[in-house]
Amino acid sequence: MDGAKATPGRAVGAVDLYVSAAALRLAILALLPGLPVLLTGRVEISTPVTSFKRLQEGLFLYNHNVSPYDGGVYHQAPLFLPLFSLLPSFLTFPIFTYLLYIAVDLLSANALWRIAESGEAGSSARFTSARREKRWSGFVIAALFLFNPFTVATCIGRSTSVFTTCAILHAIAKAVSGSPFGAMVALSFASYLSMYPLLLLPPLILLCYDRQRPERATKSGLKFSATCVSVVAGVLALLFQMSYLITGSWEFLPSTYGVQLTLSDLTPNVGLWWYFFIEMFDSFRSFFLAVFWLHLSSYVGALTLRIRRQPLVVLTLLLGIFAIFKPYPSISDTSLFLAMVPLYRHVFPLMRYTFVIAAVIMYATFLGPAFYHLWIYAGSGNANFFYAITLVWGLGQSLLVCDLMFAVLRDEWEVERPEMVGKEIRQI
């Protein structure tokens, strides 16, 4: 909220918005005391690498001077442990933990607000959309993020992915406001917490490069990116060193990033990996792990090259792709993607399947828990039920990614060829 006041002219409604979002979360926590426990246990919200329950387990071990990675339950970054140890105990004063999560959500919204106000989505350094006039203010975009049910559920479910979300949004916000160093530091934090944000580095470097402040701009792209990469490497090294000092061994590397890379925990989630790797024969496992990771990372280069002129679009699309294809996705990743999508209000008229996408995502949202119930509790369904719905969920999101990409490319094309505005096109 300090950030909201820091920039004059933007404070209009900011405090109201943040207060009401915080009040909504506190009201839910106060009125429905059973809900946090329920949501924390939901596989849609808590994955093995973000679960609050597992964090508590790790915290317990850590506070009793046992390595938190003993027992193979805790797979999260070591620096969470001192952070949560500093808070009063969750069991006696849960309110402090809640306040931390709410504050993180508000910080994310604030970063999003700054991204929206920068206007980067409509007019970047190398491209200016003809439609950029039609956009939503930072207030609307922050509100859409804060009151998105997925965001609220993630916050109430206390998934630690909110910290990653916050770091990613801050990295982008720093990048668009012309401070590459801050962006790189924030991205390093995000990568340290969840690893996959490291893949956002190439488009983020481009974004930083495009949005440099003119008075201290680096002309050479190579030099600039080398500096950025070394900043990220340096900060990550520092964080790893701190983690090493905290846990006393390098054990955390295989337990956190190793788990993501090798998918050793096959708890069901909304992603597409777990079912494949449950079914798979062990001899093929390493091959398919490589294929899956390669697939996930292959989008980075391709999109960065193709949509070079709008790096923020690349970041948005990549966040959508990660929410579908990363090893342990949750609705938190979807909420981050959905938070970025409204920035492209100006290309919404060019999107073709908005209704279908909304319907598919909503159907999956309701059918997912129903089928999970049939599988786990009622015993009358099986794993295929839930997996089928996660496929639909992935389909809905990939439709949104494709449609947004189409709209953005069409927008670029219409600027290049103004005579084609409004004409229907088809693939040749």
Add this chain to the structure above:
Amino acid sequence: MPMPNVRMLGLPRAGSYINRLPLFTRGILAAIVLFEALCLQSWWDVRAWGALVPEEIGFATLYRANTYPFIHLNVLHLIPNLLALTPMLERFENEYGTLTSLALFLGPFSTFPAFLYVGMEKWVFRLNTAVMGASIWFFLLAGIEAIRTYRVNPRLVIAGQSIPTWTTPLVILLAIAVLVPRSSAFGHLCGLAVGYICGLGYLKYLAPPEWALRWIEKQLNLLGRLPHYVSVDQKTYGRFGVLPLSNLTPAPVVSAGLVGTSALRLRRDPRVLKLPPYLSLLCVLVGVAWLFLLPLNDYSRRTYISENALLPGQVHTYFSGSDQNVFRAYKHEVDALVGKTNTERNDKLESIVKGFGLKTARQNFTYQAAGHSYSGENLYAILQAPRGDATEAVVLVAAWENAKHEINRKGIPLALTLLRYFKRWSLWSKDIILLLTPDSIAGPQAWVDAYHDAHNPSRVSSLPLKSGLLQGAIAIDYAQEGRFESVHIVYDGVNGQLPNLDLINSIVNIAGGQMGMGVALQEMWRHDDGYKHRLRTMLRGMLKQGLGLPSGPHSSFIPYHVDAVTLQPFGDGWQDEMAIGRVIEGSFRSLNNLLEHLHQSFFFYLLMQRERFVSIGTYLPSAMLVAASFTIMAISLWVKSGQAEAERATVEAKTETAPAPAVERDLFLPLGVVTLIQSFSIVPLYLFNHVSESMLTPLFATFTLLNVLLPVLLSHLLTQAAAPTLQQYHLVKSFSLLLLGMFLSSLATLNFSLALIIGVLASPLSFARPAASRVTRLVTTALLSAISPPAVLLAGAAYWGADVSGVLREAAVGWHVCGTYSPVVVWCVWWPAWLAGSVAVLGRTGEGGAGGKEKTA
């Protein structure tokens, strides 16, 4: 305006493409295939004869320079070459004419690459690799095309790097060289080189002069004689000539036909928009008709035992003889307890059970619902399995009062006698738990919740004594004095969940097959196995399932995945309590045999007779169709909301160039209205579940009255405040129907009957549309009011002779005690959908351009 060209979809289009292939292309393709066919025989090695082998090229074997493109290594080589070559060749021939193509391809286009290749191979590389195949032509043509593209569009920009377009065939060449084994990259390169040279125009002199071609054509009348012949005059300027850019004055319809895909055209067709209401109606009708087909022999199935371990009716039952005397004694004891308090009864019963030498325990519970307090004390005893390890248990339940509040006069003594009898046997591999509860709903619920540690400790006390995993439960409800004729199996669980069909089948098998007594389901005391009785049984089952209320002591077990039924003897016959005792003994012996939880048979089924059922695969489509009808309407309204505006735009500004195909929809107001209406639903849900019973009737009356006025009020407020357009009303309805369809299809997987009932009752909402005149508006509103949730509740209660407040109390009890979710579905799914539908019907559009549209919509 001329009619658009014949519209073609994908498949016919491919067919027509093949039909339009010109003559020379056909000839070449036929020749290639013919040569491949010739290769099949063994006496003449065509490949050795025709391949281009550098060492063997001499003056007499120069024919090889012409034949090699026709010959292929094998079919796998042939097919991709044909597929790649055909479009290129077709394009070339259409451009230059058949005669030119003939002259070029049989001459220089074969021999030039061949000589280039042979020369290089022989004198530069000193190798001798034989080549064959039409891919050389492909690369030649690709080279020509690339040079031409390069002239029009010299550079391709990818990520800021501009790449000359003439390099594209090289990329293909490299890709093929890397990916396809045994491909001759050098041979392809020769073809490509000739293609580049030709494309640059250095080989122009090779083409026969046009006057000569014209002369030949005229003399031989080729155009008239040969089908698919491309004349010199007919030839076009190539595909690039019809680019939209250079086509300066395209007729609008034709350009739409050229540019729009078939799907896009379909979207524009006004007929498509008229279709959804009929489609939706068809879905509802088929869904309901489907239901009425189910009782027929062709659609339902005979039941069968899936789990072989059950072996129902395969053991001799010994419960009789002296046990009858024991039963009479216990009956006297129990009769003496009538009128005593719960604790006094439990004291006496506990002393009896303790007398068997079993461990007993008690549990207190208190529930608050509809202003009443449901409290009591459960008593239970555990018979440790002599041959088990206390990991599994089967439950025998006897409630002091059954669901109709009759005292279980014979059930309690029978349960005691059975337990005493079971104690004597040494064959039990699972613990047997006897549960005696003061009532049929709250008591078992409290016990099962506490058994699984899912209870609220402030209301239900924990169990001091526990056994293993519950594998099954059978409840006895034997309130009638005297003998009985048949046994009635009650199997509905809370929220429409059902026990595994194998359990019911086993009991039917034991009671009907072994003991020779009748079995009835769903209070169908007489069943002739005809269509009518089957249908009635099924509908009763569906109604009970849809209400989701507990129907007996067994109901609470089913949500915990413990298969359970209640057995109720009924009728006037010659069966005595020993007979029902033996049925229970047989069933327990079957359950005792189980090696794992019942899982083989169905959990989702509709029973229509004791030996006839339909499984989920057969009946689910009907609920899904009904749910789909809402989604169809939602989608059509969405499309319509975009279309109506577009139409208006064209009407208003016909002279404007190219109206935008999709008009932006104003989403905020409709979304807000739907969200608001959805959030209203908390009010009735809370009120009806938290008001005391005496207040229920006045509350319901007030609510019903207000409910009639609410849409009018809401619509008035909406018109005053926001003056929504017709588009926004369409969107309100679209969103509300989408939500309804979504909820119902999710619900159909959990509770089929409830989803179907709500779906059918709400189906008129899809067809209600904003009324034009005052009279129709009034009529529609009245009709909609008749199908509002309170009105349906009232009508249903009147039809079944039930008291509305009683129904509401039951619902409140189900909600608080058993976690029945039917009230949520009624108040949070159905009611808001109804309200939104009514508001959309009453909706008056605001002033302005939309006002005129109201009549035509």
